[in-house]
Amino acid sequence: MGGGIFTLKYFILKVKTTKITNFYGLELKEATFKNKEFPDHFHDSFSIGIITEGVEKIRISENEQIAFSNSVIIFNQFETHSNQNFDKDNCSFLTSYIHQDILHFICKKQNIPIPNRLEFHNLIYDDKLCKSLINFHNNELQDKNLQLENIVTYLLTTQLKNNKTQHSQSIDGKIDTIRSFIHENLYEKLSLSNISEKFKIDKFRLIRQFKSSTGLTPLNYIIMHRLDKSKTMIQQKMPLVEVALECGFYDQSCFTKFFNKYYGISPYNYSKNYFETTF
Numbered sequence: 001m002g003g004g005i006f007t008l009k010y011f012i013l014k015v016k017t018t019k020i021t022n023f024y025g026l027e028l029k030e031a032t033f034k035n036k037e038f039p040d041h042f043h044d045s046f047s048i049g050i051i052t053e054g055v056e057k058i059r060i061s062e063n064e065q066i067a068f069s070n071s072v073i074i075f076n077q078f079e080t081h082s083n084q085n086f087d088k089d090n091c092s093f094l095t096s097y098i099h100q101d102i103l104h105f106i107c108k109k110q111n112i113p114i115p116n117r118l119e120f121h122n123l124i125y126d127d128k129l130c131k132s133l134i135n136f137h138n139n140e141l142q143d144k145n146l147q148l149e150n151i152v153t154y155l156l157t158t159q160l161k162n163n164k165t166q167h168s169q170s171i172d173g174k175i176d177t178i179r180s181f182i183h184e185n186l187y188e189k190l191s192l193s194n195i196s197e198k199f200k201i202d203k204f205r206l207i208r209q210f211k212s213s214t215g216l217t218p219l220n221y222i223i224m225h226r227l228d229k230s231k232t233m234i235q236q237k238m239p240l241v242e243v244a245l246e247c248g249f250y251d252q253s254c255f256t257k258f259f260n261k262y263y264g265i266s267p268y269n270y271s272k273n274y275f276e277t278t279f
Contacts, residue, residue: 080215
């Protein structure tokens with residue numbers, strides 16, 4: 001890895017990201033960390049991972065769970081969560097980032113009714129699913145399209161949450177408007193002060209209501225979406241200085257710090273360990 005990476009309090013032992021360009025941008029990730037903690041964040045796709053070594057502590061909506069080796073962890077689309085190594089041992093995992101369009105495509109192909117809200121159970125112990133996911137990542141000889149279709153079909157028919165029993169969370173109209181404003185001005189100089197002034201809402205009330213609605217503070221919400229955009233630009237081989245500026249980070253060191261914090265790897269090392277292929 002790049003110089004200086006081991007001066008941090010955690011160790012990045014391996015991170016490799018592969019995008020399947022001909023299949024709705026499916027991403028496959030292999031990683032091993034030691035003493036790493038990921039703060040509250042979300043993904044714009046469904047994160048379906050399996051721990052192959054070690055133990056991890058995950059937190060979703062203030063609910064903490066311990067995930068052991070060979071457990072499957074699913075973070076639903078835009079579901080705010082945090083995760084960290086449970087102890088000082090290495091933690092290795094294989095993760096597939098699956099876009100909602102893939103799930104809808106397979107639902108239609110398999111004649112599975114599409115629920116109003118796709119939401120899976122977060123922590124699953126299932127030997128069949130575990131073996132299928134490991135095989136999907138590691139076996140190059142099998143039909144990847146068929147493997148993925150079988151995995152997703154299994155999840156859709158066995159691991160969907162019952163939406164009827166889910167806690168209803170209506171998004172406050174003003175917060176929804178604020179989120180739209182943030183997305184329209186994502187790469188401008190946004191701050192708590194100018195957002196609260198524009199919408200005539202106290203800063204502390206804004207933080208409280210926004211976090212209740214999204215699981216993140218307004219500033220962390222902005223950072224996450226900027227970082228998500230930065231990953232796409234890095235994948236397109238754009239210069240890192242340009243990526244930082246285009247994504248609203250006016251300081252290269254600030255960009256690197258946040259990228260490290262949320263993804264566990266520097267922008268430079270992410271670019272060196274990112275690959276593209278097709279099924």
